[in-house]
Amino acid sequence: MNMSSTQQEHQAAPAAAKSAEETFEPKILAFCCNWCSYAGADLAGVSRLQMPTNFLVLRSMCSARVDPEFVLRAFAKGADGVLVLGCHPADCHYIGGNYRARRRIALLKMLLEQYGLDPDRLQLEWVSASEGVKFQSTITDFIEKIREMGPNPLKEAEGEDPRGINASHH
């Protein structure tokens, strides 16, 4: 998985007249639990539901398998938004994995806010194996929301000298 902005810049190059903001295409990472949401994504696919393509799906065995470190790394490596999709409450294949996940994601959103990131860049949603349409709408709405928000600020901070000796920012 290459989350660098190189590919995006290449695509955006011919439209040089447009500002960076207009050509901004969010990069989204969607963690899907193996038992419900990944099957939901599959259903959306075989049903030929239309949705934007700028997201990557990572299958995990459970939404609780999504270590907070995975999400932090996704943002540090340039993801503009991260979705965690799991089984509806009471439907977890492992009885209570989704309950763990929702507690972690709530706390992780508090942490992201303290780091200065918009906590809405991370979203938890329940998508069952029969909800291809919900997968489609979740992805579409989330990508639109992130497009409004603009690029992940960590991407820009990456190029700056952390010493800030000659910086005029902030």
Added chain:
Amino acid sequence: MAKVKIAQYWGAGCGGCDVALLDIDEKILGVAEMADIAFWPIAVDTKLKDVEAMPDKSITLTLYNGAVRNSENEHVAKLLRQKSAIMVSFGSCACFGGIPGLANVTNKKDLQDYVYNTTFSTVNPNRTRPLPKYQAPEGELTLPVMYDTVLTLEDVVDVDYYMPGCPPTTEQINQFLDIVEKHVKEGAPLPPKGAVIASEKTLCDECGRTKEVTTIEKINMPYEIDIDPKKCMLEQGVICLGPATRAGCGAKCLDANQPCRGCMGPTAAVLDQGGSMLSALASIFRTADNETQLSEDDILELMTQIKDPLGTFYAFTMPKSIIKRKVKEKKAGVKQ
């Protein structure tokens, strides 16, 4: 017989690491026998120009404590790296940024505005700020340049060994000094480069408290309850960073009935201590009987019992965390 030459430098830290080196009991007498002190600003009068005059790699061992926060810290780190055979990142600040690293929630400008203007007792109408250079009648005066972001030692120089701890314990220091002495005098092998002078396990492994694999409903501040000295802190609702923290300190804080705050940094298997702790703490909350009826807002309310996740989970490791420092969203109106 070859003598070990030791240097110690105090970067952005509190000085506790310097004291820790003095605090190695009767062993300190042996240190004078075994080693010459090449440079140690708190204890001997060697100047930087004396260090500059030393041949490269002539210092056996540099114990660098403190984070890298200004141009002087970085300059001395690079100079000592050049002059030393072994460079040790000594203490939590050098390894992970430590408590001074929490300054990464702000930046140089905001911090200086606060200190030199905003505080209630400050009167500074000309908005005077410290200048790196000032032309006084007697000549030019200089000050090191403060950095925007707190860095760790390995951000600026190549580090051979890491000795975390706030400060490293007597046992860690003695163990390592013995290894270096044997290496110099008998040619015994050194640990592999990059080794951490501590344990590979988590603190819970060293902690003597009993764990019953229970869950909690509520976070308790240590002063709110009578902490049972025999039972696991977390199971009593007290936030203890043990599950996310490297062992090697002997669980001294736990012995004193205080929860672990995580000064030994992340365990060998993970990058982000805060992420591990967040995961562990969120998981110990009891699943409610009416769990299916709870909204995400109810869950958020449950988790807001944890008042300051960043300051709690990254008390010692923010500059070495995955995200490293606070950033700013560009768009106005974006929630901050």
